[in-house]
Amino acid sequence: MQEYGQNWEDIESALQQAKSKDISYEKVLSSMCTYPHPVAVEAHRIFIESNMGDYGLFMGTYELEKSVLTMLGDLLHNSHPYGYLTTGGTESNIQAVRAMRNACTSIKDPNIIVSGSAHFSFDKIADILKINVRKARILPDLVVDTEDVLSLIDKNTVGLVGIAGSTEFGQVDPISELSKIAIDNDLPLHIDAAFGGFLLPFLPNHVPFDFSLPGVTSIAIDPHKMGLSTIPSGALLFREEKMMELLKVDTPYLTISSQCTLTGTRSGASVASTYAVMKHLGKEGYQQVVNKCMKLTNLLLDETKNIGVKPVIDPVMNIVALSVEEPKKIRTELATQFGWQVSVTKQPSSIRLVVMPHMTEENILAFVRDLKTVIQQLQSSEINMQE
Amino acid sequence: MQEYGQNWEDIESALQQAKSKDISYEKVLSSMCTYPHPVAVEAHRIFIESNMGDYGLFMGTYELEKSVLTMLGDLLHNSHPYGYLTTGGTESNIQAVRAMRNACTSIKDPNIIVSGSAHFSFDKIADILKINVRKARILPDLVVDTEDVLSLIDKNTVGLVGIAGSTEFGQVDPISELSKIAIDNDLPLHIDAAFGGFLLPFLPNHVPFDFSLPGVTSIAIDPHKMGLSTIPSGALLFREEKMMELLKVDTPYLTISSQCTLTGTRSGASVASTYAVMKHLGKEGYQQVVNKCMKLTNLLLDETKNIGVKPVIDPVMNIVALSVEEPKKIRTELATQFGWQVSVTKQPSSIRLVVMPHMTEENILAFVRDLKTVIQQLQSSEINMQE
Numbered sequence: 001m002q003e004y005g006q007n008w009e010d011i012e013s014a015l016q017q018a019k020s021k022d023i024s025y026e027k028v029l030s031s032m033c034t035y036p037h038p039v040a041v042e043a044h045r046i047f048i049e050s051n052m053g054d055y056g057l058f059m060g061t062y063e064l065e066k067s068v069l070t071m072l073g074d075l076l077h078n079s080h081p082y083g084y085l086t087t088g089g090t091e092s093n094i095q096a097v098r099a100m101r102n103a104c105t106s107i108k109d110p111n112i113i114v115s116g117s118a119h120f121s122f123d124k125i126a127d128i129l130k131i132n133v134r135k136a137r138i139l140p141d142l143v144v145d146t147e148d149v150l151s152l153i154d155k156n157t158v159g160l161v162g163i164a165g166s167t168e169f170g171q172v173d174p175i176s177e178l179s180k181i182a183i184d185n186d187l188p189l190h191i192d193a194a195f196g197g198f199l200l201p202f203l204p205n206h207v208p209f210d211f212s213l214p215g216v217t218s219i220a221i222d223p224h225k226m227g228l229s230t231i232p233s234g235a236l237l238f239r240e241e242k243m244m245e246l247l248k249v250d251t252p253y254l255t256i257s258s259q260c261t262l263t264g265t266r267s268g269a270s271v272a273s274t275y276a277v278m279k280h281l282g283k284e285g286y287q288q289v290v291n292k293c294m295k296l297t298n299l300l301l302d303e304t305k306n307i308g309v310k311p312v313i314d315p316v317m318n319i320v321a322l323s324v325e326e327p328k329k330i331r332t333e334l335a336t337q338f339g340w341q342v343s344v345t346k347q348p349s350s351i352r353l354v355v356m357p358h359m360t361e362e363n364i365l366a367f368v369r370d371l372k373t374v375i376q377q378l379q380s381s382e383i384n385m386q387e
Numbered sequence: 388m389q390e391y392g393q394n395w396e397d398i399e400s401a402l403q404q405a406k407s408k409d410i411s412y413e414k415v416l417s418s419m420c421t422y423p424h425p426v427a428v429e430a431h432r433i434f435i436e437s438n439m440g441d442y443g444l445f446m447g448t449y450e451l452e453k454s455v456l457t458m459l460g461d462l463l464h465n466s467h468p469y470g471y472l473t474t475g476g477t478e479s480n481i482q483a484v485r486a487m488r489n490a491c492t493s494i495k496d497p498n499i500i501v502s503g504s505a506h507f508s509f510d511k512i513a514d515i516l517k518i519n520v521r522k523a524r525i526l527p528d529l530v531v532d533t534e535d536v537l538s539l540i541d542k543n544t545v546g547l548v549g550i551a552g553s554t555e556f557g558q559v560d561p562i563s564e565l566s567k568i569a570i571d572n573d574l575p576l577h578i579d580a581a582f583g584g585f586l587l588p589f590l591p592n593h594v595p596f597d598f599s600l601p602g603v604t605s606i607a608i609d610p611h612k613m614g615l616s617t618i619p620s621g622a623l624l625f626r627e628e629k630m631m632e633l634l635k636v637d638t639p640y641l642t643i644s645s646q647c648t649l650t651g652t653r654s655g656a657s658v659a660s661t662y663a664v665m666k667h668l669g670k671e672g673y674q675q676v677v678n679k680c681m682k683l684t685n686l687l688l689d690e691t692k693n694i695g696v697k698p699v700i701d702p703v704m705n706i707v708a709l710s711v712e713e714p715k716k717i718r719t720e721l722a723t724q725f726g727w728q729v730s731v732t733k734q735p736s737s738i739r740l741v742v743m744p745h746m747t748e749e750n751i752l753a754f755v756r757d758l759k760t761v762i763q764q765l766q767s768s769e770i771n772m773q774e
Contacts, residue, residue, distance in 0.1 A: 001458040005669035008426055014666070015430055015659060021447030022437060022655075030642065033438045033652060039395060041435050043402055048428050048617055050409060051420045053475075057728060060408030071388040087474055087619070088440075090651040098515060121651055124636045128485060128649075130517040168640055224652060230435055231654045232474070232619060249511045253555055253730040253739055255417065262515075264477040264508055265420060265611060267618045268409075272402060279401070282392035341444060343640040352640055 023341060025358040029367065030343040032167070032195050034356040036273065037228040043269075043276035044230045050268020052085070056255020061268040064275040068223075071278050072235055075201055076193075076219055078211035081237040082244045084261055085223075085271050088234035089194030090121040091262045092220030093161075095236050095247055096190040097125050099218070100159030102246040103188070110158045115144035115173045117166035119192060131158075142171040142313055150181055159188040164209035165196025168345045168352060169312065170319030172196065176208055179215030188217040188243065194234065197221030199317055202283075202290035211239060218243060228281070228289065228357065229274040232267060289357050293318040296364050297355045303368040309375070312350050321350040330374055338370040410728060412745040416754065417730040419554070419582050421743040423660065424615040430656075430663035431617045437655020439472070443642020448655035451662040455610075458665050459622055462588055463580075463606055465598035468624040469631045471648055472610075472658050475621035476581030477508040478649050479607030480548075482623050482634055483577040484512050486605070487546030489633040490575070497545045502531035502560045504553035506579060518545075529558040529700055537568055546575040551596035552583025555732045555739060556699065557706030559583065563595055566602030575604040575630065581621065584608030586704055589670075589677035598626060605630060615668070615676070615744065616661040619654060676744050680705040683751050684742045690755040696762070699737045708737040717761050725757040 025034055036044075047061055055062040065085055073081035086092045101110050111132035114122050118135065126133040137148040149160065160182050162173040175191060182189035191209060193200065198221065200206045210219060218238045223229035238244045247260040281289070297318045301311060304322055312321040324330055327344040330351055334340040343352045355364075412421055423431075434448055442449040452472055460468035473479045488497050498519035501509050505522065513520040524535040536547065547569050549560040562578060569576035578596060580587065585608065587593045597606060605625045610616035625631045634647040668676070684705045688698060691709055699708040711717055714731040717738055721727040730739045742751075 001461045001665060002669045003671060005672045006666050008429075008667065011426065011430070011663050011666050015433055015451075015663065018447035018451050018659070019433065021450065022434075022445040025436065028444060030640070031438070031441060031444060033436070033441075035436050039398065041432070042395075043398070044435065045428070045432060046402055046406065047409075048431065049412065049420070049422050051418065051618055054418060054420075057415060057418060058409040060405035063408065064402075064405050074388045087650045088652040090649070094515075094649075102514070119651075120636060120638055120646075124646075124649075127489070127636070128481075128515060222652075231438055231652055231656065232650065234652075249507060249514070251507050252733055253417070255728065255730070259507075259511075262477070262511075263474045263619065264506075265475040265609075265618055265621075269618065272405070276398050276402065278388060279393050279398050280395065282389045284390060285392045341642065343642070346639055 025356070026363060027339045028341045029353040030341045031356065032225045032354055033231065034228070034358045036230040037277045037280065039280040040229045040273040040277040044273040047269045047272035050272070052266040052268045052271060053261070053264045054254045054256065058268050061271050065271045068271060068274050068278065069237065072221060072237060076197065076210040076221065076237065078237065078239060081239070082241045083235060083237040085274065086234035086236050087232035087263060088224060089119065089192065089220050089222050090124065092194065092234050092236035093121050093192055094125050094128060095262055096218045096220060097131060097159065098129055099243045099246040100188050100190070101129055101131055103243070104158045107156050107158060109156050111156050112159045112161060113149050113152045113157060114161040115163045117142060117144065117163050117168065117171060118161060119167045122161070142166065142169045144173045146174055146177045146181060149178065153185055157187060159190060161190045161192060164191050164193035164200060165317055167195065169321050170315055170317035171313065172200065172207055172209060172316055175216065176213055179213035182215035189215045190218045191216055192220050194220045194222040195225050196317060198223070198226035198286060199290055202287045223274040227274065228277050230270055233270040233274050293355050293357060296359050296361065299361060300353065300355060300364050300368065303365065304371070307368060307372045309371070312348055318355040320353045320355065321345055322353070323350055324375065326378060327351045329378060333374040333377065334370060337374065340367055340370060412743070413750060414726045415728045416740040417728045418743065419612045419741055420618065421615065421745045423617040424664045424667065426667040427616045427660040427664040431660040434656045434659035437659070439653040439655045439658060440648070440651045441641045441643065445655050448658050452658045455658060455661050455665065456624065459608060459624060463584065463597040463608065463624060465624065465626060468626070469628045470622060470624040472661065473621035473623050474619035474650060475611060476506065476579065476607050476609050477511065479581065479621050479623035480508050480579055481512050481515060482649055483605045483607065484518060484546065485516055486630045486633040487575050487577070488516055488518050490630070491545045494543050494545060496543050498543050499546045499548060500536050500539045500544060501548040502550045504529060504531065504550050504555065504558060505548060506554045509548070529553065529556045531560045533561055533564040533568060536565065540572055544574060546577060548577045548579060551578050551580035551587060552704055554582065556708050557702055557704035558700065559587065559594055559596060559703055562603065563600055566600035569602035576602045577605045578603055579607050581607045581609040582612050583704060585610070585613035585673060586677055589674045610661040614661065615664050617657055620657040620661050680742050680744060683746050683748060686748060687740065687742060687751050687755065690752065691758070694755060694759045696758070699735055705742040707740045707742065708732055709740070710737050711762065713765060714738045716765060720761040720764065721757060724761065727754055727757060
């Protein structure tokens with residue numbers, strides 16, 4: 001740290017230089033984040049100093065948070081949800097599992113059963129919360145095998161987790177069946193809809209995944225993904241207050257007497273941002289966002305089929321996994337030659353593309369052209385010789 | 388959630404109405420947060436879409452984070468710290484304790500010894516990490532009794548925690564002695580300097596509390612408190628990489644292969660914000676901020692002594708705890724009659740005031756005037772009759 005401060009011009013120039021090394025989302029097909037909506041950015045700025053960790057000082061922002069929870073509840077078929085705005089899916093999932101664990105303090109060696117397609121945050125959760133995370137088998141269509149879920153339940157099981165929009169393949173577990181299993185076994189059921197929560201409700205004939213199913217006790221949904229809010233904006237919703245109360249810790253020297261959140265200081269800017277973009281778009285606006293992403297997803301599917309590349313499964317959401325030889329090599333070549341950012345999946349092996357709202361028809365077509373080039377290069381001896 | 392979206396004018400008006408219910412920091416003497424520096428706000432805006440949870444896409448922001456860690460290391464006497472920017476003190480403390488716990492997996496029933504003045508986040512940590520948090524006795528001057536720390540160590544102890552700037556009284560534990568105890572007992576020592584980290588280095592003749600002490604293995608320091616950055620900006624620094632590695636989880640489908648952070652998606656805006664304000668202020672700038680806060684703290688002390696109110700201890704930092712009869716009543720009256728926000732402490736009972744950079748001489752004088760009025764009212768029978 002320097003002795004003396006720099007002027008803003010020098011700092012701005014350093015920031016812009018850094019910014020130029022960040023990749024613009026236009027060429028990013030690997031991320032579940034995107035540009036926040038301008039309305040979200042503006043609301044974020046207005047509430048930049050608001051701290052929801054001590055919301056007694058910020059009752060206005062707190063009212064906005066209650067509005068957001070009501071709107072999210074409406075989206076997820078719950079007219080009176082309990083919950084709060086988190087930093088994102090990982091915190092929401094940690095807290096939901098922590099509530100499950102805390103509901104059964106008599107169990108010394110607790111476990112939860114999660115879909116084998118669960119996000120890696122469940123490995124974090126296992127470590128953080130000291131809980132056994134049992135991963136249930138995945139069927140060929142990449143949804144959880146509910147028979148296996150049932151067989152994994154034992155006397156130490158404290159809850160179930162289903163995925164509504166898996167990170168790798170965008171697949172949705174049979175939540176209706178999980179809901180029945182949860183009820184039959186008197187277990188809470190958490191749904192990780194961090195990505196799918198702002199998308200599935202806007203798909204025609206989507207399978208039920210939310211509080212409309214009686215066994216679902218909590219849901220993670222991320223406004224900073226398909227909700228177009230600013231980072232960090234996650235949300236955790238509980239059906240019953242008593243589940244949320246299991247997270248309570250006393251808070252001396254604040255204007256409030258207890259906290260159910262994971263963090264202490266908490267962004268009020270994110271609350272305002274989420275409020276603003278949800279009010280601004282309304283259901284119709286999100287419908288248009290989803291329509292656009294799904295239209296481009298279908299274009300991507302058609303175009304890749306035209307060059308002889310097939311998807312691992314028929315996509316449910318705006319996530320496409322393409323079956324290719326040597327996906328890691330393809331990823332590297334796409335990045336180094338053309339600047340495209342894609343990711344790879346492990347099982348089954350594929351390249352994975354998330355078609356976010358920042359994508360355009362032009363870029364989808366350009367991407368498929370470049371993908372074709374890379375595949376042809378790899379098939380020719382020229383590149384093989386270099387290996 | 389409405390069917391159709393609202394226009395920005397209506398949303399802005401709702402936001403401004405909410406904002407009018409938030410309390411302006413000018414009358415807040417209870418918070419460790421304040422207005423972020425304008426330079427921080429501007430940098431935050433420029434990087435609003437940056438996600439450090441997948442920093443392979445944001446290598447420019449990642450470089451800014453490395454710069455911030457270097458600057459923080461320089462402030463805390465470590466030329467090569469390991470760590471990352473967190474959401475705040477609670478996450479930093481969770482992660483530091485998690486690393487301690489994970490370093491000793493063979494211990495079935497681990498415990499840590501924390502100062503009895505530790506922040507309530509350590510109660511959260513006990514619950515989240517399933518670790519026993521043993522609170523060591525506090526001496527009359529409100530620092531930890533190191534004899535008691537020593538006596539609490541047993542074969543299941545995995546680490547120690549010292550407080551450099553307690554939330555309630557702004558007191559600093561004898562970290563030098565804790566450092567010796569840590570070395571003698573081969574235990575890691577985490578320092579919670581979430582509040583004190585940006586203040587103590589700028590106090591004349593402050594006691595050593597940072598990596599200059601050989602036993603200190605990690606430090607929590609919050610740029611969003613006295614660092615004048617935006618929320619959420621915390622930081623966790625480790626002396627050794629191997630401690631940080633204990634937090635590692637594999638991350639498929641990202642541009643990076645593992646994460647040591649608690650959250651997944653992570654604000655790059657906060658990184659840029661912290662970078663900008665630290666570069667802009669430099670050591671000299673923070674010195675001025677601290678000088679101002681300490682000058683106002685001394686003014687507050689002098690003025691309260693003039694009206695016959697004494698502090699619980701001579702303040703070390705910009706936190707003043709005033710010995711008064713019925714602190715809760717005084718808090719309520721100050722808020723309802725005059726709009727002042729103060730908090731109360733439990734043991735010893737007092738009203739607690741944090742003199743943040745948003746405070747002014749004028750407001751300190753106005754506050755003491757109003758405090759005098761409230762105390763006189765309570766002493767008179769008029770208010771006593773109403774009870």
